[in-house]
Amino acid sequence: MGCAGFGRKSGRKMAVAAPFPPVACHDLLRQRPAPAPVPESVAVIMSETRPSSVLFICLGNICRSPLAEGVMTEILRENGRDNGIVIDSAGTNGYHTGEPPDRRSIAVAAKYGIDISAQRCRQLVAADFTKFDLILGMDRRNLDAITQRRPSDSKARIGMFSLISLGREIEIPDPYYGGPEDFEHVYRMILAASKAFAERF
Numbered sequence: 001m002g003c004a005g006f007g008r009k010s011g012r013k014m015a016v017a018a019p020f021p022p023v024a025c026h027d028l029l030r031q032r033p034a035p036a037p038v039p040e041s042v043a044v045i046m047s048e049t050r051p052s053s054v055l056f057i058c059l060g061n062i063c064r065s066p067l068a069e070g071v072m073t074e075i076l077r078e079n080g081r082d083n084g085i086v087i088d089s090a091g092t093n094g095y096h097t098g099e100p101p102d103r104r105s106i107a108v109a110a111k112y113g114i115d116i117s118a119q120r121c122r123q124l125v126a127a128d129f130t131k132f133d134l135i136l137g138m139d140r141r142n143l144d145a146i147t148q149r150r151p152s153d154s155k156a157r158i159g160m161f162s163l164i165s166l167g168r169e170i171e172i173p174d175p176y177y178g179g180p181e182d183f184e185h186v187y188r189m190i191l192a193a194s195k196a197f198a199e200r201f
């Protein structure tokens with residue numbers, strides 16, 4: 001059974017049109033590392049209540065955060081944990097609003113059997129700080145932009161994706177001006193972070 005065939009932003013199931021033969025994403029996901037030791041601040045972020053809604057943020061919402069949304073959604077589905085958990089993504093800028101993810105992100109996700117082609121880019125808005133329990137940036141610049149826009153009465157918890165998931169502050173680099181190998185690298189980082197993050201739910 002493949003992993004593709006979802007596209008939650010459109011609200012409808014997508015036909016699978018993977019440009020590559022689906023490679024067993026199950027195999028990648030099966031190898032679960034033990035959760036990394038959690039620094040206290042992260043423990044606080046995750047312990048109050050388990051998040052039931054998570055928003056992934058990058059700059060453009062066409063490369064990294066759509067991958068994080070797609071990979072995390074798939075892992076939760078495979079773990080039977082997708083009921084009632086909202087996973088979404090957005091960008092700190094709106095340059096690409098309404099566009100599908102970058103074709104290179106679509107391609108690397110499809111290579112591992114995940115269809116993110118139905119997602120549509122959107123910008124982070126004030127309402128997100130009410131709607132989401134947890135808002136996670138891919139890099140420090142994202143984190144700064146999220147923090148600056150946070151309304152003073154927001155209860156949303158904000159953090160760096162790698163720190164919350166892996167316990168280490170590692171930036172997930174912007175692959176926009178890179179090549180396919182950079183998208184592959186980013187995919188693998190996001191997969192590792194997402195697998196660790198799913199363990200913390």
Ligand code: 4NP
Pocket residue numbers: 058059060061062063064065091095174175176
């Ligand atoms: P992302 O990558 O933040 O991972 O979506 C980028 C996408 C677009 C641009 C920059 C980064 N841009 O400058 O258009």
